[in-house]
Amino acid sequence: xxxxxxxxxxxxxxxxxxxxxxxxxxxxLLALGVLAAVLFGALATDRQARFTLSETEGGGALAINGTLxxxxxxxxxxxxxxxxxxxxxxxxxxxxxxVGLGAFVLSFLCWQVSAAPEGRNFMPLVNMVxxxxxxxxxxxxxxxxxxxxxxxxxxxxxxxxxxxxGAFSGALFGSLSxxxxxxxxxxxxxxxxxxxxxxxxxxxxxxxQVVIGIVLNLLAVGIxxxxxxxxxxxxxxxxxxxxRFGTWEIPLLSDIPLIGxxxxxxxxxxxxxxxxxLVIHVGLFRTRWGLRTRSVGxxxxxxxxxxxxxxxxxxxxxxLAGVVAGIGGASYTLxxxxxxxxxxxxxxFIALAALIFGRWSPTGALLAALFFGFADQLGTYLGAIGSSxxxxxxxMLPYLATMLAVAGLVGKVRAPAASGKPYAKG
Numbered sequence: 284x285x286x287x288x289x290x291x292x293x294x295x296x297x298x299x300x301x302x303x304x305x306x307x308x309x310x311x312l313l314a315l316g317v318l319a320a321v322l323f324g325a326l327a328t329d330r331q332a333r334f335t336l337s338e339t340e341g342g343g344a345l346a347i348n349g350t351l352x353x354x355x356x357x358x359x360x361x362x363x364x365x366x367x368x369x370x371x372x373x374x375x376x377x378x379x380x381x382v383g384l385g386a387f388v389l390s391f392l393c394w395q396v397s398a399a400p401e402g403r404n405f406m407p408l409v410n411m412v413x414x415x416x417x418x419x420x421x422x423x424x425x426x427x428x429x430x431x432x433x434x435x436x437x438x439x440x441x442x443x444x445x446x447x448x449g450a451f452s453g454a455l456f457g458s459l460s461x462x463x464x465x466x467x468x469x470x471x472x473x474x475x476x477x478x479x480x481x482x483x484x485x486x487x488x489x490x491x492q493v494v495i496g497i498v499l500n501l502l503a504v505g506i507x508x509x510x511x512x513x514x515x516x517x518x519x520x521x522x523x524x525x526x527r528f529g530t531w532e533i534p535l536l537s538d539i540p541l542i543g544x545x546x547x548x549x550x551x552x553x554x555x556x557x558x559x560x561l562v563i564h565v566g567l568f569r570t571r572w573g574l575r576t577r578s579v580g581x582x583x584x585x586x587x588x589x590x591x592x593x594x595x596x597x598x599x600x601x602x603l604a605g606v607v608a609g610i611g612g613a614s615y616t617l618x619x620x621x622x623x624x625x626x627x628x629x630x631x632f633i634a635l636a637a638l639i640f641g642r643w644s645p646t647g648a649l650l651a652a653l654f655f656g657f658a659d660q661l662g663t664y665l666g667a668i669g670s671s672x673x674x675x676x677x678x679m680l681p682y683l684a685t686m687l688a689v690a691g692l693v694g695k696v697r698a699p700a701a702s703g704k705p706y707a708k709g
Contacts, residue, residue, distance in 0.1 A: 309367025316361025349397020419656025424611020425634025440496025443631025449612025457525030474609020
């Protein structure tokens with residue numbers, strides 16, 4: 284096959300003006316740093332803020348004077364802002380942004396932990412890490428479901444319904460059978476059922492994908508709510524008492540300080556979620572299936588011309604996404620809680636935000652889900668130590684983090700070109 288050389292073409296740089304994205308983020312970090320150093324430093328106390336490496340107050344700990352820590356980390360945040368304002372190299376943007384935000388959070392925590400009542404002025408880091416992963420689990424599964432769909436050219440707004448149907452099916456059939464494995468399979472089928480409806484209406488009948496996604500979310504809420512009232516509420520012992528997956532401990536790895544107890548003494552859903560991130564990432568970017576999936580999501584007409592069965596591949600990937608999301612829903616009812624009406628509580632939409640924040644990448648979606656999970660866990664921790672911040676604001680933390688991340692931190696991102704665009708073979 285002959286190749287054609289493409290000559291190098293000089294492209295003039297685009298003048299973004301003084302207030303480009305890097306400088307805007309730098310200005311925000313500078314303002315946050317000054318706020319942290321002044322306000323958090325004034326509100327913190329001279330007691331030590333202790334960050335223990337265990338699940339309790341005892342054991343090794345990282346400790347710092349509350350006032351000193353709040354001011355010091357605030358100045359670090361401001362310094363990263365100054366670096367971005369003075370045109371730090373582009374390759375340093377992500378690093379400086381991460382350091383700046385991390386330092387701001389640490390400044391805030393120095394204030395909160397040092398000001399907590401005596402006996403509660405410590406943060407158990409093992410519990411924080413474990414809680415972050417547990418709360419991020421449905422977001423990880425939901426975001427992966429979104430990646431599979433949108434990389435194939437189908438917008439998946441129905442993640443909420445897929446998670447909810449998976450949670451309900453896992454609870455119901457796990458209770459009836461007395462088997463967690465039957466419940467897990469039922470959860471996968473429940474999520475796939477919502478995905479099947481999405482695929483049929485979006486791919487076969489070319490219905491607007493955002494609209495049908497919202498309708499399917501409402502359908503899932505209606506079906507599960509009705510059956511919950513008719514079955515589970517009247518006889519919870521029979522219909523809503525599913526067995527739970529136990530903790531699986533990995534020898535040696537579970538003894539690693541901090542990370543070991545949080546990651547390697549967990550239930551099957553954590554291991555499965557992390558494995559799926561790896562498998563889907565490798566599949567998307569290292570296999571023929573992944574190449575075809577991405578081509579269908581970018582230019583289905585060209586893919587069809589080259590012999591790719593566009594509609595068949597979209598059906599297959601949308602159904603697979605439903606299976607993944609359904610298993611994510613089961614992480615609620617087969618590991619943590621009994622089923623309740625609308626128990627997902629908007630996590631499907633946060634998973635959609637994690638998908639965007641992660642730039643339609645499995646690994647990016649994982650990191651975004653952990654970011655939102657940490658915000659959720661932080662709200663729980665602050666409530667437990669009696670923080671002076673109103674509980675209503677603490678409950679808003681994961682949603683506030685979602686809005687800030689998608690609106691301010693992502694910058695310009697490009698979804699797959701054919702995402703949301705129906706394809707009718709001519």
